[in-house]
Amino acid sequence: MGLSGINFKQIEEKWQERWAESKIFESEPIKNKPKVFVTFPYPYMDGPLHVGHAFTSLRCEIFARYKRLKGYNVLFPWAWHWTGEPIAGAAKRIAAGDEMLIKMIHKTSKVPLDEVKKFTDPLYMAKYFTEVSRRIIKRLGYSIDWRREFHTTSYHKEYSAFIRWQYNKLRSLGFVVKGSHPVVWCPKDKSPTGDHDRLIGEGVSAEQMNLIKFKFEDSYLVAATLRPETIFGVTNIWINPDDTYVKIKLGNEKWIVNEYTLQKLENQDYNFEILEKFKGEKIIGKYAEAPLVKRKILILPAFFIDPYLGTGIVYSVPSHAPYDWMGLKFIKENKEILEKFNLNHEEIKNIEPISIINLEGYGEHPAIYVVEKMKINSIKDPKLEEASKEVYLEEFNKGIMKDNCLNFSGMKVKEAKEKIIQYLKNLGMLEQIWDLLYPVVCRCGTRCIVSIFKDQWFLKYSAQEWKEKALKALSKMKIFPEEARSWFIETIKWLDDKACARKSGLGTPLPWDENWIVETLSDSTIYMCFYIISKYVNQGFLNYENLKDDFFDYVFLGKGNEDEIERICKVNRDLLRKIREEFLYWYPVDLRVSAKELLPNHLTFYIFHHVAIFPEEFWPRMIGVNGLVNIEGQKLSKSRGIVVTIEEAVEKFGADTVRLFLALSAEDMNDCEWKWSNVEKVQSHLSSFFNFVYKIIEMENIERKTEMDNWLRSVFYRKIIKIEELLEELKIRSAANLAFYEIWSDIKWYVSRTDNPNPIFLKNIIKDWLIILSIFIPHICEELWEMMGNKNFVSTSTWPEAKIEYIDVIEEAKEEMVIKMYEDAKRLLERKKEATRIYIYLPREIKYSIIKDVDEMIKVGKKRKDIFDTLIKKYFDVIKDKSQLTKTINEILEHYFGINETLRNAINKAKEVDLKVAESLIKIFSREGYSCTLFKETDENIYDPMRKMESALPFKLGFYLA
RNA sequence: GCAGGGGUUCCCGAGCCAGGUCUAAGGGGCGGGACUCAAGAUCCCGUGGCUUAAAGGCCAGCGUGGGUUCAAAUCCCACCCCCUGCACCA
Structure with a gap:
């Protein structure tokens, strides 16, 4: 027999077919049999599944197989996520003839070009990738109950009915509320610009800026600042002489700001009327009056003002702002400019910095101190940015307001800042707007601003009682690894209200406001209970007309009167009860596993929504968090084409190899390193493993005791105990390493230490070994299991019991010493x-x-x-x-x-x-x-x-x- | 910036919470040897420095710098670097 060339593919197909035929992974409730319910977050179908998906879902699969062997009734279902913007967005771009995207999908997602062309229909695209992905998940040999499969969005009416119920519920509980929210906004696309939609400015978000009004003629010069506490040190106003400014009428007031500011005001709900436009130079040399200090101050020219930031008007505090100090110095020394704008040289020379904050170690004027320390000589020196940051942070954290700050004197800057904002607000001299402190440019090339989104629907994650319940649930949950727990706690505490609906993309409409679609992270929170419903939907027992809110209230919460529900929902009472019982049997979810990037959002929302809707006995029990997958040292990135699909990997090396490689690759929150050469190595180990076991199976069936039998039995069962402990903690890597390599090397040592190994004994060990290994490499194990003459599936056999009498401390100690000596x-x-x-x-x-x-x-x-x-x-x-x-x-x-x-x-x-x-x-x-x-x-x-x-x-x- | 995780010998990676078992597990790579017509697989030895004239020897080493202790990879303090998340994006 040509053993060296094992046909992995053939073996895998054989067993996958047999498993499917015999329906061994289709799980039904069994009275009094303990259950385990394992779920993996349904993957988003804008591309084929990659090894990252495999890495995470494999933890579910291994855990499921382990628990099944341990005698539990295990449910491991699967579904597909279609909700969201990217599928719809990609379809739109393909329809618009985006060649780049078409090429990318063809290349990284391995889709034939004539298929990509059909992706102008988002539904077609989602279906296409779902088909491809289902096929590949099956090829991995997962022990999934496929009867419960479904996908999301309004294309699945029953799922939508479920979401409708969930959101009605949340709203009636007061957890969905209306509000407004600032978003980064593209004025051209008229839509929010998320991180992924940006050319420039990743990670930049809206921040509040203070507008301070300086009396000027019949109106106000409105200057923007992050540091309103410095108003006491103001010496002059800066205006960009070349920028265009406008005088506008807002209510009873007249404001002067630069032209660019207008669209910010527009989008932030300010109503105004334009009275006049003029170039900045027009008002240079005139005087304005600073609020609070009531000083007359000069309006001076500055070219360093960014017209996109704030209002294009800045007040100058040279003692505490390096830019202002350098600007002032520049103008004092630059006669040309003075003459050009017809400014009085003497008067300007007399403008001196006014120190208002005491900052230890930075001298009288911290701005000047830092500028000198960093040897900045020019207003154009990029180091000025850094200098500003340093002064800002140091003063904010350690500074004390000096005596010249009215009743704010003696306060810490941190404290004074808030109080001054309040005080000026009350005086009507300060307003706050949202702005972007760093440039953001939309993918369409347009500079973004901040817009206030009105009438937006929010999940009220800020609600104290909700947070407390979530924390309580967390405290009762097992988290793997334990280090992830503090991250959950921080996230729960930090979480604020979250917009839960969007205007575009695929999904389910909000039941009470159909213009909105429930956003993707918000509709994927408690859907695990839908796996119970979807089985009946797929079998034709239920459809969306049956799935009224009353139906879900009854099945999930045990509420309502059976007669009425039978009548309203047109569901037969026995069926209704059966479904309710099935829910009671499987729920709660025992284990959910995801990569760490989903921890601060999806996994945390999962907890939040469960505690909001379900009673305590249905709260999640365990959560596993794992790292990401890097490809040959680079971060996995679909857009950059750095991605390995599961299909590629399985096609080249087979499911068992891919599974074993991933299982052995990384533990806890560590990242997995995908290296083809290592995958190849694992495959060759699998081949030798197969041959090794095969030779033992071929041995004659005789009992021939050796002095090493007790030793092997002892170390083998001791390791099984250890493996169990590891699996219970989801330490897959260590478990796989012990189960595959370490036990193997024990058996090899046994063989080499005995002149004639004991075949019957050895075969018994191998039998138990195959059972353990079947959770990692089920196909090969089934094959060898069958070769040993077993008639059942190894996948549904029983985990070996490590009997206490198998452990022989002396034998182990002895052998260990023999090796050492x-x-x-x-x-x-x-x-x-x-x-x-x-x-x-x-x-x-x-x-x-x-x-x-x-x-x-x-x-x-x-x-x-x-x-x-x-x-x-x-x-x-x-x-x-x-x-x-x-x-x-x-x-x-x-x-x-x-x-x-x-x-x-x-x-x-x-x-x-x-x-x-x-x-x-x-x-x-x-x-x-x-x-x-x-x-x-x-x-x-x-x-x-x-x-x-x-x-x-x-x-x-x-x-x-x- | 804030929060969480991490920096270990050529590489990956355990150990750290509960300080002495750490001359740092286990892999991998590399070098040498055995087997073989050969390749692969497998097995054995080596893989910080010194010394082997001394028979299982000595010293250094766990991001950097301090500290606690009879004893620190492990505890404490400060600093540097890397990764992830920071919201309307899945």
Whole structure:
């Protein structure tokens, strides 16, 4: 048989077909059988599934298979996410003939060009990727109950009915409210510009700016600032002479701002009328009056003002703002400009910085101090930005308002800032608008502004009682890894109201306001309970006409009168009860797993919505969080084409290889590194594994006990216990490593240590081993399982029980020592190559006694010093030489800390172990052609020229080579 | 900036919460050897420095710098660097 070339593909197809035929993963409630419900967040269908999806979902799959073998009734369903903007957006762009996008989809998503052309229809696109993805998930051999499959959006009327119920519920609970919200806005597209829609300005969000009014003639010059507390240090106003300014009428007031500001005001609900337009230079040299300080100040020219930021008008505080200081310095030294704008030289020379904030270590004028420290000489020096930041942060955090700040004097800047804003607001001299502190440019090339979105629907995550419930749920939940918990806590605390509806994209309309579509993260929160409904929908027992709100109230919450529901929803009472019972059986979700990027949003919303809608017994039980997948050292990125689809991977290496590779790749929140060369390596390991097991299966069926049987049984079942512990904590990588590599190497060691391994015994071990491995590599395991003559599926067999009597501490300790001593002796032989005889020495009896005492005392927590003193007293009669005794005890103490747990467990039997080890070593070395002799203390005629018996210790034999 | 995670020997990666078992697990790569016609697979040895004239030896090492302790990769403080998230985007 040509074993070396295993046909993975053929084996995988064979078993996938058989599983499907026998419906072993179709889960129905079974009374009194404990259940486990595992879910993976339904993937978004704007492309084929990639190895990142596989990495995460595999944790669900492995956990599901493990629990199934442990005797649980396991439900692992699957569904598809279509809700949102990207599918619709891509369809639009393809319709518009976006060649770049078409090429990208063709190339990275591996879609034939004639298919891409049909993607002008978003529905077609979603369906296409769903088909492709279903096929590939099946090829991975997941143990999924496919009868419960569904997809989202109004294209699935039953799902929409479910969302409608959920949102009516949330609204009636007061968790959906109307409000307004600032968004980054493209004035040309007339739509919000999310991070993904931007050419420039990723991560920039709307921030509040203060507008301070300076009296000027019949109107106000409206200056924008982030630091209203500096108003006490104002010396002049800056205007860009080349910019266009406008005088506008707002209510009873007249404002002057630059022209660009108008669209900000428009979008932020200000009504105004334009009275006049003029160039900045027109008002340069005139005077305005600062509020609060009531100072007359000059309007001066400045070219450093960014017309897009604020209002195009800035008030100058040279003592605390490096830009202002450099601007002032520049103008004082620049006669040309003074003349051009007809400014009085003397007057300008007299403008001096006014210090209003005390900042330790920065001198009288922090701005000047920092400018000098950073050696900034020009108004155009880019370091000015950094200088401004430093002064701002330091003053904000450590500054104290000086005596010249009215009743704000003596306050910390942090505190004064808020109070001054309030004070000026009350005086009517300050307003706040939203602005972007850094430029944002839409993909269409337009500079973005901030717009206030009115009449937006929000989920009220700010509600205190909601947060508290979420925190309570979290505290009862198991989180893997535990480090993720604090992140959840922070997120729950930090979360504010969140807009939950959009105007565009695919999805389900808000039931009471059909212009809005429930946004994607907001409709994916409690849908796991829909897996119970969707089975009946798919089987034709239910359709959307049955799925009125009353139906869901009854099935999910046990509310309502059966007669009435039967009548209103036209659902037969028995069916109704059956569905309700099925819900009660499967819910809550036991385990949900996602990558860490979904933690601060989806997973947290998942908790929020469950606690809002369901009673406590249906709150989620466990959440697993894992890292991301990098491709050959680069971040996975669909848009940059750095992506490996599951299809590619499975096509090249087969499902078991991909599964094992991913299972072994990274644990906890660490990222997985996808490397083709390593995947290949795993495949070759799988081939050898197959051959290795095959050879054992081929062995003759006879029982032939060996002295290593107990050892293998002991380490094997001990490892199974460890694997269980790891799987319970979702430590897939460690579990896979133990189960595959470490157990394998134990079995290899067993085979090499026995001249004739025991076939029956070995086959029993292999049988249990296959069961364990089947959670990682089910296809190969089924194949080998069948070769062993088993008639059932390994996937539905029973997890091996590690019986306590299988564990043999002494055997384990012995074998571990054999390995170690063998290595030691080998090292010596290296140095003395001519040796032909090996003398082995057991330690003196007294040392066994001492180490036993040490062990006992350590275990009851005695201090090292006490132990030492006790031992000196106890053994002084035996070893009269005190220095000799001290030396011995010290030596044993050091040695004790040097041995590992296995050996410590066997300390009571140390002598027995040592003897066995010595015998094993003699056997091994005799086989290698050395002549060996063993000596113990009680022997006569001990040949020990190097006094090796003296230096031998329990678990450390002495050697002499000659 | 804020929040969370992390920086370990050539690489990946465990250990850190509960300080002594760390001369740092386990892989991988690389070098050498065995087997083989050969390749692959498999097995063995080596993979910080020094010393092996000394028989299982000594020293250094866990982002940087301090501190606590008889003892620190592990605890405390400060700093540097990397990753993720920060909202209307899935």
